Amino acid sequence: xxxxxxxxxxxxxxxxxxxxxxxxxxxxxxxxxxxxxxxxxxxxxxxxxxxxxxxxxxxxxxxxxxxxxxxxxxxxxxxxxxxxxxxxxxxxxxxxx
Amino acid sequence: xxxxxxxxxxxxxxxxxxxxxxxxxxxxxxxxxxxxxxxxxxxxxxxxxxxxxxxxxxxxxxxxxxxxxxxxxxxxxxxxxxxxxxxxxxxxxxxxxxxxxxxxxxxxxxxxxxxxxxxxxxxxxxxxxxxxxxxxxxxxxxxxxxxxxxxxxxxxxxxxxxxxxx
Numbered sequence: 268x269x270x271x272x273x274x275x276x277x278x279x280x281x282x283x284x285x286x287x288x289x290x291x292x293x294x295x296x297x298x299x300x301x302x303x304x305x306x307x308x309x310x311x312x313x314x315x316x317x318x319x320x321x322x323x324x325x326x327x328x329x330x331x332x333x334x335x336x337x338x339x340x341x342x343x344x345x346x347x348x349x350x351x352x353x354x355x356x357x358x359x360x361x362x363x364x
Numbered sequence: 365x366x367x368x369x370x371x372x373x374x375x376x377x378x379x380x381x382x383x384x385x386x387x388x389x390x391x392x393x394x395x396x397x398x399x400x401x402x403x404x405x406x407x408x409x410x411x412x413x414x415x416x417x418x419x420x421x422x423x424x425x426x427x428x429x430x431x432x433x434x435x436x437x438x439x440x441x442x443x444x445x446x447x448x449x450x451x452x453x454x455x456x457x458x459x460x461x462x463x464x465x466x467x468x469x470x471x472x473x474x475x476x477x478x479x480x481x482x483x484x485x486x487x488x489x490x491x492x493x494x495x496x497x498x499x500x501x502x503x504x505x506x507x508x509x510x511x512x513x514x515x516x517x518x519x520x521x522x523x524x525x526x527x528x529x530x
Binding site: 281287289296 | 394462488
């Protein structure tokens with residue numbers, strides 16, 4: 268065994284902080300299992316992502332309404348839900364890989 | 365579900381230790397542990413009687429970390445050749461390296477790219493065989509061998525730098 272492997276073994280034997288009590292983890296898991304997966308797994312990065320998507324949608328909708336008021340064809344309002352379809356992989360990427 | 369949860373909770377010690385060493389922070393390790401256990405519970409159908417629960421959980425935890433670090437672009441941050449040569453310090457004797465303490469080893473481990481850190485932890489802290497690591501990370505066994513080899517070399521360089529600079 269070389270020096271690096273010995274150091275790793277020494278560190279391993281030194282241990283790490285104790286994990287939380289199993290009862291606490293059990294209670295947290297039960298509570299989080301009651302929520303929908305998207306909500307349960309969301310973190311700060313997901314919140315930013317969601318805000319960006321909502322912001323983009325709102326901007327598109329606003330632009331469409333202005334165009335409508337100015338007399339443009341309302342058909343391109345359909346572009347909003349159609350482009351939302353393209354974002355569905357981002358919004359749905361959840362679960363075990 | 366209750367039975368699986370109890371089975372998973374029996375492994376929370378090794379799972380927490382792995383995550384703590386992977387991220388170096390107890391609070392973050394706790395959050396990641398809960399998320400890993402949740403993912404496992406939601407994928408209960410993948411846990412068969414022959415499944416090694418510990419390996420399965422460590423595999424989910426590694427995927428979770430990889431997802432998180434990919435967002436921060438920190439997974440597999442390889443050095444360029446120039447950096448490699450610049451960072452390579454003088455060699456030191458094994459006896460001197462053996463005198464380093466655990467804190468220095470942990471710091472050096474945290475400086476490794478995650479793909480090296482994960483295989484070294486699985487091999488040396490969780491006694492997993494190369495085959496088990498390959499299965500858990502869904503990579504060829506040759507990749508596991510080379511990651512361990514390169515990871516140990518890099519760790520040696522980091523620890524040598526620690527000796528040289530102290």
